[in-house]
Amino acid sequence: MGGGGGGGAVLVRFLTRRFIGEYASNANSLYNKRLSIDGRQLNLEVFDPCSQSSEARCILEEPVDWADGFVVVYNISDRTSFINAQIILRQIREARTDNCKGDSGVPVCLLGNKQDLCHARQVGEDEGRRLARESRCHFQEVSAAEGYQDIAGLFTQLIRHVMEHLKQRADRRRYSGSKSVAKLINNVFGKRRKSV
Numbered sequence: 001m002g003g004g005g006g007g008g009a010v011l012v013r014f015l016t017r018r019f020i021g022e023y024a025s026n027a028n029s030l031y032n033k034r035l036s037i038d039g040r041q042l043n044l045e046v047f048d049p050c051s052q053s054s055e056a057r058c059i060l061e062e063p064v065d066w067a068d069g070f071v072v073v074y075n076i077s078d079r080t081s082f083i084n085a086q087i088i089l090r091q092i093r094e095a096r097t098d099n100c101k102g103d104s105g106v107p108v109c110l111l112g113n114k115q116d117l118c119h120a121r122q123v124g125e126d127e128g129r130r131l132a133r134e135s136r137c138h139f140q141e142v143s144a145a146e147g148y149q150d151i152a153g154l155f156t157q158l159i160r161h162v163m164e165h166l167k168q169r170a171d172r173r174r175y176s177g178s179k180s181v182a183k184l185i186n187n188v189f190g191k192r193r194k195s196v
């Protein structure tokens with residue numbers, strides 16, 4: 001989460017179904033939620049970084065190493081939050097490419113929040129869509145103030161993508177593991193078999 005665009009409110013909407021207009025959000029928060037998706041029981045951990053930090057860089061230091069997916073939120077009526085979102089998306093890609101040996105496919109969702117304030121819009125929907133395309137992530141405009149269904153649907157979709165991505169990574173690791181075991185067996189026994 002993060003971006004300075006009402007990410008806290010989006011997350012609270014997802015976790016509690018409620019819109020809480022003003023709440024103390026001047027610290028990093030870690031939430032746990034048990035939920036069931038496609039018949040599977042999951043323990044979801046969500047880290048919501050404090051957006052008051054002076055640099056976008058600080059926001060991501062910790063979760064970028066352990067998170068399996070990201071939701072980046074900006075405010076459609078605040079261009080600065082959109083610029084922050086751009087920086088954060090770039091950081092996610094760069095950090096994940098360095099840390100995870102080229103694994104840049106971590107699921108990310110870009111949300112343009114406060115759609116109810118479209119009369120004061122500073123960021124076009126097409127700009128959000130373009131940024132998402134460039135960053136290879138999902139995009140949608142939402143309003144934490146107005147609805148639960150869209151936000152719940154987005155989180156559910158993201159979690160499905162995360163599970164699929166983790167499964168693919170595990171399969172890849174298993175496959176390359178079994179290939180190297182096969183190679184090892186060949187190396188150890190291959191020559192001997194020839195000489196028999």
Ligand SMILES: Nc1nc2c(ncn2[C@@H]2O[C@H](COP(=O)(O)OP(=O)(O)OP(=O)(O)O)[C@@H](O)[C@H]2O)c(=O)[nH]1
Nearest residue numbers: 002003004005006007008009021051114143144145
């Ligand atoms: N009109 C409107 N206001 C919203 C919406 N979402 C959040 N807000 C308001 O925007 C302000 C900031 O929201 P927070 O959730 O605290 O956002 P933040 O922590 O500054 O930003 P993040 O870094 O994205 O978490 C609060 O006053 C919220 O009530 C929305 O969808 N519509």
